[in-house]
Amino acid sequence: xxxxxxxxxxxxxxxxxxxxxxxxxxxxxxxxxxxxxxxxxxxxxxxxxxxxxxxxxxxxxxxxxxxxxxxxxxxxxxxxxxxxxxxxxxxxxxxxxxxxxxxxxxxxxxxxxxxxxxxxxxxxxxxxxxxxxxxxxxxxxxxxxxxxxxxxxxxxxxxxxxxxxxxxxxxxxxxxxxxxxxxxxxxxxxxxxxxxxxxxxx
Amino acid sequence: xxxxxxxxxxxxxxxxxxxxxxxxxxxxxxxxxxxxxxxxxxxxxxxxxxxxxxxxxxxxxxxxxxxxxxxxxxxxxxxxxxxxxxxxxxxxxxxxxxxxxxxxxxxxxxxxxxxxxxxxxxxxxxxxxxxxxxxxxxxxxxxxxxxxxxxxxxxxxxxxxxxxxxxxxxxxxxxxxxxxxxxxxxxxxxxxxxxxxxxxxxxxxxxx
Numbered sequence: 001x002x003x004x005x006x007x008x009x010x011x012x013x014x015x016x017x018x019x020x021x022x023x024x025x026x027x028x029x030x031x032x033x034x035x036x037x038x039x040x041x042x043x044x045x046x047x048x049x050x051x052x053x054x055x056x057x058x059x060x061x062x063x064x065x066x067x068x069x070x071x072x073x074x075x076x077x078x079x080x081x082x083x084x085x086x087x088x089x090x091x092x093x094x095x096x097x098x099x100x101x102x103x104x105x106x107x108x109x110x111x112x113x114x115x116x117x118x119x120x121x122x123x124x125x126x127x128x129x130x131x132x133x134x135x136x137x138x139x140x141x142x143x144x145x146x147x148x149x150x151x152x153x154x155x156x157x158x159x160x161x162x163x164x165x166x167x168x169x170x171x172x173x174x175x176x177x178x179x180x181x182x183x184x185x186x187x188x189x190x191x192x193x194x195x196x197x198x199x200x201x202x
Numbered sequence: 203x204x205x206x207x208x209x210x211x212x213x214x215x216x217x218x219x220x221x222x223x224x225x226x227x228x229x230x231x232x233x234x235x236x237x238x239x240x241x242x243x244x245x246x247x248x249x250x251x252x253x254x255x256x257x258x259x260x261x262x263x264x265x266x267x268x269x270x271x272x273x274x275x276x277x278x279x280x281x282x283x284x285x286x287x288x289x290x291x292x293x294x295x296x297x298x299x300x301x302x303x304x305x306x307x308x309x310x311x312x313x314x315x316x317x318x319x320x321x322x323x324x325x326x327x328x329x330x331x332x333x334x335x336x337x338x339x340x341x342x343x344x345x346x347x348x349x350x351x352x353x354x355x356x357x358x359x360x361x362x363x364x365x366x367x368x369x370x371x372x373x374x375x376x377x378x379x380x381x382x383x384x385x386x387x388x389x390x391x392x393x394x395x396x397x398x399x400x401x402x403x404x405x406x407x408x409x410x
Contacts, residue, residue: 004217005217005220005224006214006215006217006218006219006224006227006228008221008224009221009224009225009227010228010231012228012230013228013229014230014277015277016277017276017277018229018232018276019268019272019274019276020231020232020233020238021228021231021232022267022271023232023238023264023268024228024231024232024238024241026213026263026264026267026268027238027241027242027245027264028241028245029245030245030263030264030267031245031246031248031249031273033248033343034263035252036248048223048263048266051263052263052266052267052270053240055263055267056267056270056271059267059271059274059277060274062277063277091410116281126344129246129250130250130361133246133247133250133251134250137250137251148251149251151216152247152248152251152252153251153252157218158213158216173209173212173213173218174209176212176213176216177208177213180212180244180247181208181212182238183247184243184244184247187243187246187247188243190359
């Protein structure tokens with residue numbers, strides 16, 4: 001089993017001109033990347049902007065990516081550099097930033113809030129996702145819950161989980177899949193049930 | 203949706219799928235929107251379990267990135283052959299670099315030598331011939347005396363020292379072997395010389 005093989009398959013497809021494969025990489029790593037960037041900036045909206053910039057930089061630099069390191073290591077490095085540069089450039093012009101804020105009227109704040117998606121609807125939706133996923137995890141049978149938590153929280157490989165749970169690797173794969181399916185089913189019920197924002201799940 | 207396919211997708215998400223299967227699934231994933239949405243939800247589940255609280259899980263970041271990239275041209279379709287070329291080029295780069303460095307060093311040495319006489323040469327010319335200052339013969343009535351030969355003036359070493367310093371200062375542009383050859387050539391060229399100039403053709407030969 002080759003580590004990072006799935007990322008590399010997607011990367012090779014992007015390098016051959018398949019933009020859809022890059023979508024999959026963004027979907028997979030967007031949360032991790034935003035979380036990483038938030039070590040440097042507190043504002044979630046700013047963190048998202050930086051993460052977006054990092055993804056775009058990564059896309060443009062992908063022709064030079066040879067796969068010597070794991071894709072996510074390479075991507076994280078780009079994100080960290082982008083975040084550091086953003087912090088430096090922001091710190092260099094704090095006066096301009098303040099002036100801009102002071103000179104603009106109230107509409108600035110409104111636009112800023114809308115852009116940040118810090119609307120009550122957005123926050124409720126976020127909480128709802130969390131509570132749905134957490135409730136679904138709690139409802140899982142013990143062996144499925146242990147498998148998915150060991151994978152997602154501890155970052156263990158299937159082989160390590162198999163050793164920890166004293167079962168074959170194939171069983172681990174099946175348990176993690178079934179856990180995800182159960183959680184996913186609950187998520188789809190929530191989002192297809194009326195909020196009408198299933199398209200934003202990705 | 204095929205359960206086996208979904209199971210493979212879950213394994214691929216965890217980097218636990220065989221590379222050959224990854225290739226096939228990656229192709230399908232890049233085109234199938236339903237599969238991609240499921241893939242995105244797997245990422246959300248992971249984010250919630252890890253309690254990535256700073257992240258707004260409904261953030262349409264992927265959509266924003268996608269919108270920007272729509273305006274971008276697709277990456278070159280023949281990256282793989284270009285990689286092979288790059289590998290081949292990378293193999294030749296040290297040799298090409300060494301050749302360029304040697305050429306630069308040669309030109310620099312020739313240029314330095316062609317400039318106004320170096321300090322060492324001036325000293326050598328101004329210094330009167332050593333024989334003139336030495337007593338040639340004992341005068342009658344004077345006792346024999348032994349003359350201790352003076353050490354060579356340090357100024358004679360200046361040209362090579364300067365050149366050596368120059369080479370060391372520009373060592374970034376030359377490889378270690380060429381640099382060592384040049385430095386040793388300077389030292390050996392000074393041994394018989396008393397301020398005489400080394401033939402440029404020799405320097406060129408050494409540098410190359």
